[in-house]
Amino acid sequence: MFKKILIANRGEIACRVIKTARRMGIATVAIHSDADRSALHVRMADEAVHIGPAPANQSYIVIDRVMQAIRDTGAEAVHPGYGFLSENPRFAEALAAEGVAFIGPPVGAIEAMGDKITSKKLAAEAGVSTVPGHMGLIEDADEAARIAAGIGYPVMIKASAGGGGKGMRIAWNDDEAREGFQSSKNEAASSFGDDRIFIEKFVTQPRHIEIQVLADGHGNCIYLGERECSIQRRNQKVIEEAPSPFLDPETRARMGEQAVALAQAVGYTSAGTVEFIVDGDRNFYFLEMNTRLQVEHPVTELITGVDLVEQMIRVAAGEKLALGQDDVTLTGWAIESRLYAEDPYRGFLPSTGRLTRYRPPAETAAGPMVASGKWVGQDDGASPVGEDAAIRNDTGVFEGGEISIYYDPMIAKLCTWAPDRAQAIEAMRVALDAFEIEGIGHNLPFLSAVMDHPRFVSGEITTAFIAEEYPDGFAGVTPDETARRRIAAAVAAMARVGEIRRARISGRMDNHERTVGDDWVVSIAGALLPVTIAADRDGATVRFEDGTTHRVASDWRPGQPLARLDVDGAPLILKVGKITGGYRVRSRGADLDVRVYTPRQAELLAHMPEKSDADTSRMLLCPMPGLVVRLHVGEGDEVQQGQALCTIEAMKMENILRAERRGTVARINAAEGDSLAVDAVILEFE
Template sequence: MFSKILIANRGEIACRVIRTARRLGIRTVAVHSDADAAALHVAMADEAYAIGPAPAAESYLRGDLVLEAAKRAGAEAIHPGYGFLSENASFADACAEADIVFIGPPPDAIRAMGGKSEAKALMERAGVPLVPGYHGDDSSASLLAKEAERIGFPVLIKASAGGGGKGMRVVEDSGAFQSALDGARREAKAAFGDERVLIEKYLARPRHVEVQIFADRSGEAVYLFERDCSIQRRHQKVIEEAPAPDLPADLRAAMGEAAVAAAKAIGYEGAGTVEFLLDEDRRFYFMEMNTRLQVEHPVTEFITGLDLVEWQLIVAAGGNLPLRQEELSIDGHAIEARIYAEDADRGFLPSTGTLRRLDFPQAGPHVRIDAGVRAGDTISVNYDPMIAKLIVWDRDRAAAVRRLEAALTEVRVAGVASNVDFLRRIATHPAFRGADLDTRFIDRHGDGLKPSRSGADDAVLATAALFVLLDRKSAAEKASRRSADPWSPWNRADGWRLNDEGRADITLRDEDGRHVVPVRYRRDGGYRLSLPRGEMPVEGALESDGALTAVLDGVRKRVVVDRSGDMLTLFMEGGACVLHLVDAVQAADREGGEGRLAAPMPGKIVAVLVAEGQAVRKGEALVVLEAMKMEHTVAAPADGTVARLPFGVGDQVEEGADLVGFEASEGGEA
């Protein structure tokens, strides 16, 4: 076994590898960009080396800098994690030349599966069933358009060199093909440095089922069962589970054996995942092979009781697989939910900012948290917006789903938008509970996955107003104790009046506008609030951990509240609610006026599709913004005219920057 390894990655996977290495008595070396100098994986490792600026292309993707750090540290091996250099055959070659073990498959195996087109051709020769499509070398637009017509719409355009949903477009008809192809190529080029694409028939309601395989240097290979990864948004996985629900034993064995055969055909070593599409008739088709550990590997670990990183280290050090196929078995059911910094209600736009609060449920035999960040860390535009993975286990799927629902209620994220409430809505949806799964689950159940609350209701407004009142009272009491006359009535913030009942207004703002909550101070220390649905008596107390014990109209509740300046994040029973406290002297909201189309997040302009003075129709694409390795199209909100284009292709823009000056035509709604 190794005595020291370097982890060429960041975030939760780097932390995950460090934990296993520490348990095995192996010293660890971290590498980091300038932006990650204070990151969690750096703090956990025994040593750490800076390798470049924040952009991944100048740091984590620089194999030469990673190898230089490994040599300086005296590391015997490099664990690439997933993403970055994990499927880079040239980097694996460079490791071998430097006499450093690459903890992954041989370079030739990576090459064999590195391009989707080449991999599909190899699988076709091996007799593995494929989805109808075109995987040839000629990727000219004219030929691809003809192949799409031959295959029949809808079709799926996929980046040949990558995964994770990047460089992928669904095309419903020939009229939309060229623009989809252009977008897929741009995204593939930006994410993988390779604009080649392939085309496949878009199956109606497929499930995404993948098989975890392991192989050693002696040629032995096993499958560690399968995972269902059908719950996806933008072709990226959101919730994964193992084993796949409602999969007959003979089908499980057939898929596992096909995956092992694929691995043996390319002389595979280490951990890998063979991904299949499973149609409604339970026919499976090869999609691709990921020649690395997967993000969702913890669900496999939960149902097998194994540590897959430990297996990786054993195999990379020349050891044999610890178990044979007949010694492997499934115990219970596990589900993983990926917690992202993104706004699920705004098209899953990634969110950036500082994690002011980050609470997770207590880890134990039923719950596991894999996180690469802490409260106080920053989610930036430079890397994937994943915050953590929440993994639960129980004796069967129904119990595991209940575990997931309960665990998600204990996750609190403040400072950035998160998908936690969206995950809860999936977990409680009848179709998910009934295991009615397919890759378009989120699209099909879109209406049922929207938040039940529309704007701030009376309970939210009352809770927020009560928190503000108690917070002001607490601040006033502290100030009074520090003053020369702590007993002066002028230091009080309880609405005291000599011969009258105190009154005040609390003004709060959310996306729906302003909400003015008139307050009357009761002589017993409580308050009476005037709310949209009537008056409500309230009282409560602040706790030391930022929680609020609130009694609303006689009903006692405990609510966690995070305050940062004028922004309040309330973690209510129905999910997180964000409100802004409006100062009484503010003349108006600091919000943009009409005629603006602002950047939803920081990013780079990759396409300007219109010209100044051009007339456009509602929904027409105007500008394409790239952020967090994904493209976001800014469209015309109404029929109108492009009045101004302040930015060009290649320009970096900040969140809120005016991307397009727009004038709606008469009768239009800008």
């Protein structure tokens, strides 16, 4: 077995590999750029080597610099994680030339399956059902439009060397095909150093289901069930689960057998994933094979008890698989929510900055991963989800750390396991409620909203779920009447606790607490709700005007950002921030300003003028921190609704900003190459 391995990656996946290596008694080496000098993976590793400036194309994907780090530290093997150099055959060849083991598949398999054009041809030759498309190289945008029209719209334009949703566009007509081709080509060149593009038929109403395979160098290959990855945004997976709520045992077996056959056909070893698109009749079509560890691998580990990173290391060391296909069992249900530094209220645009607060829920152990002795989380305290469920949080950040513009915006992968799907969803709801993140925009509210969405709960999902259910973007959740009443009662009781504290500090309070009244008015979601609070040592009873009551109990104290309450015997977790006259409250995807007034204050409130927002209708504002890649217009130009005005690159994704209506450009305040902050004025209209 290896004594020292280098992780040629960063962030949460580097931390994940370090955890398993540490359990196996293997020393680890981290590499880092200027931006990652204080990163979590650097802190966790036994050694760390600086390899260059912040941009990945000057550090993490520069093979010579990584190779020098290997030589300097004497690492015997390299785990590439995912992204960066994980599917780069030149990197694997460089390692082989140095006599260093690559913890991944052989170069031939990477070349055959890592290239999406080649992999589709090989899959077709092997008899695997594939999606119709054009696998040849495409010279320019006009040729892309002709090919797309021949296949039949809609089509998917994809980078041959792509992954992670980068370099992918859906086109519904010739204009979108031309534009999508160029954007995909640019993103592919920037992210992968390979701008080749192919086009395939886009299957409407599909499910994205993938099979995890594991193979050694002795002819053994197995599959470890499937993962449902249909909740996607811009082709980027957001929520994954294992197993799929859609597959039956027969379809699972057929998909698994095809995945194994394809892996064996290319001499595959290590962990890999064969991705399929599945229609409503459970017909499945090969999409691609990822010759690396997948981001969503934890859900497979949680239901099988197999540590995939450990297996990759053992296979690379020449060991045989210790389990056969008959040894693989799927137990319980696991769900993964990807927490991203992106603002769901601004079209999920990337967000950067400092994590002023980062408090994930306590990791707790349960299920097959624990029974196998391969748990890679931590037991950090009392479980917020009960003894029969587990929480695992794979992360590469910490409180006080920075989310950089240079890399993927992922903050963490929050996973839950439970005996069945309903319990796993409920555990995820609680875990998301208890996850505290401040300082940057993040998608926690959206993830919470999905967990409560009837369509997700039913399992009737497709890759179009987000586009269909949130066609105008995400504007938060509006709680129903019952939920609003529970929150109003909880905040009223909390406000009373705060008022008692203020009265005591000011000296207005006698021993009997007589100076704090019982009658209050709660302002929530545009409604004023008069309430009466009757408090005792065990909590408070909040009575509304119609006579209904809610019993509230909690040990919350003013200043605590997380309130764990009991309302009528049911738990309620609120993220709490103080605002004038009340609290900003976030729960289950809802973001509410809840204020508590005295009856007299509520009476006077009707006479208060409302503050109007500043008029920015004649400005194009930068919606995210990013780099100006291209200005499509000049001063004095007349523009039409929908016309491209500016292209902004953020976290390696290109975003085209368009005119909302007709107008004339009066002034341009930015130049190509400028780095802009959120809401910076790019240009102004007459």
